Amino acid sequence: MLSATDLVVRLGSVTAVDGVTLSVERGEMVALVGPNGAGKTTLVKALAGLVRPASGTIAVEGRLAYVPEGRHLFYDLSVEDNLSLGAWRGRDRNPKRIYEVLPGLAGLARRRAGTLSGGQQQMVAVGRALMADPEILMVDELSLGLAPIVVSDLADHLASLHQRHGLALLLIEQNARLAFDLCSRAYVLENGHIVASGSSAELERSEQVRRAYLGVGSTPSKVRSREGDSSESARRDGSA
Amino acid sequence: MSALVEYLISGVAIGCGFALVGSGFVAIFRVTEVINFAQGTFAVVAGFVAYSGLTSAGAPQGVAEALGVLAAGALGLAFGGAAIGRKHTSPLASLVITLGLAVTAYAGEIAIWGDQPISFSGLQGDFVLAGAHLLRQYLLVIGVALLVLLGLGVFFTRTYLGKGMTACASNRFAAEVVGISVRRMGLLSFALGGLLGGFAGVLLIPIQPLSFNSDIDLAISGFAAAIFGGLRSFEMALVGGLVLGVAESLVGGYVQASYETVVALGGMLLLMLWQARRRVELA
Known part of the structure; x- marks a missing residue:
């Protein structure tokens, strides 16, 4: 593979x-x-x-997706925007499907990524990569x-x-x-x-x-x- | 009192023009980290193309002005291709390229439109406010500039493409990781910078005749407006543009016209030094 x-x-x-x-x-x-x-x-x-x-x-x-070292989120954007940008090349940009596999992100959708804890940021980084449906x-x-x-x-x-x-x-x-x-x-x-x-x-x-x-x-x-x-x-x- | 109102309103109108040029600097810098010193050229070329559309082609004013803005957008894209088209071009090298392009553009502008200042009539007539007779063109400049800047805000916060550009501004490496082409977004930002400069050109030319080298004044004022927000904030570029425009207008009206740019930029410098000191104190 x-x-x-x-x-x-x-x-x-x-x-x-x-x-x-x-x-x-x-x-x-x-x-x-x-x-x-x-x-x-x-x-x-x-x-x-x-x-x-x-x-x-x-x-x-x-399809291959990558979560880089240090998370590298878009810290000025919301969690939801971070997730939807993960599907830049995809068609389905709705992050709802990620909330089903990573339920902890649903409550953070409107938060700016830069305000999250390290663990939450890592979760967003994984969710963003999963948006590419890898x-x-x-x-x-x-x-x-x-x-x-x-x-x-x-x-x-x-x-x-x-x-x-x-x-x-x-x-x-x-x-x-x-x-x-x-x-x-x-x-x-x-x-x-x-x-x-x-x-x-x-x-x-x-x-x-x-x-x-x-x-x-x-x-x-x-x-x-x-x-x-x-x-x-x-x-x-x-x-x- | 009426003189003060006149200086204030004309200053706000000119400041809106500076804010548009400044927003062009911001749009390009946020995505590419390149300071585009050809930003004033976009305004001049847009004004000149609109002038040709009106006088040579006999196009309706709105169409001629739209052509001018589009021409500036296309020029922005072309300049972007030259400045960042090659991979691994450093922002400093790109800056020098934009400076070279701006100077080179003089030759084309002089060959096509000559070396004399060009202007055309804008919105006809005037209106009275607090005893001051003011050009209706001022209202047009203020209204269109605010609409354009509002549209820019909507573009960056509500559209997927705008968010993609913001993503490049936020973290270029992460943008590449999710498959966003940072180079393409950079080219798009140059086109956007061209359009913003173009709006400034067609709106200001009825108030301030433009010549081939007017790009320098426009670029300096626009850059000062943009630097007010650290080259990253459109809102602060608007504030910076308005402060600069009003200061220029007041100095020109109450002191001497030849001092207006120097005094306004000096005031801007003091304001930025105060801003920087405040940031250090808050940190």
Whole structure:
């Protein structure tokens, strides 16, 4: 549904993404984790068509929407206007259908986006992306600057959208715990390279991944309630 | 008393013209972050095209003026294409391009309309208010300018296209994320700036004859009006235009006509310094 093959993205003289190959299948929830400066946001911008890759291919089947890091709302406009502008290329600009899947937004419709809390803004950002009626949603740093309870609520909404509407998700996260809990499969990006990939459960068991992203001594999550493990084996071999 | 009323009303009319030019600056800057120094050219060309429509083509006044406004809109689109048409052109480079286009336009204006000031009659007759005899054209300028600015407000707050342009002004990256072409919106804003300048030109030319280099005075006054609202607020551009127009008119009437622009702009500068200090105090 969404795939990148040998993708290279350069920002000036810096190679931010170097030979990345990844894929998200229809109805799948996939995470991309990695530290600051790993190239996650550059990669997702390239997948969204906002940055031109130097080489490699990107294939997208179906509608794709993107929630950028830091929300990037239209802060001078109302929540309703923010949502309707999400359907800029679409025909149905009525945000009522979003209020059905994200009921918390209905009461905020007339509020200026700039006056909302961080969690509410993130909800609007997700709702705005959903206005494009996407089959795949890319969310960059869902948890950034938000309280854990707010993040948990947002994660539940995404899981519900996935289960009820078959929405595919590519979650770009620094919070590996959240990413592994929410997604069945994950990639680890470091210095522009995919250094590990596999099912979330397998990655959680990987000593190196646990040490780098979950903290030494972390135990695999017991709250996993999403899809089962994939058959793909976790690997940390420097190639995608 | 009658002299004061005359200066006030004529000042408000001229100020409305400045507000229209200023709104053109705002419309373009909000979307593109480019200060369009060819904004005065739109007014001059609109006035000249309307003049040609009246005198050479024999068109009815309203039609000639509408043609002038449309010509300014088309010129705005063309200037926009030159200023922001190429990707990754910085706002500073675009500013220099608009300045170059404004100067280059002199050649065309002189070749077609000559280098002498041009004017035509506006709304005929006058009316009496508090003992002052005032041109009916003043009322036309004030009425049309307010209607245009009201329409502009409706466009930006009630129409999807207007909201799209506001979205570009609010967050260009987010606009691109949702699929809005910021470049196309920028071109549209230049066309809008052209139309606004055009309205100013056809409304002011019966009161103030325009020559090829009148764009400088119009652009300076319009820019001063626009900067009053930080180049982002149409309402404040209107307030700025009115303050400037009335100040000019009072200085011209009570002091000396040659001082009116200098004194009015000086007063405007003081007002903006006070405004800036207040903002700092409130922050």
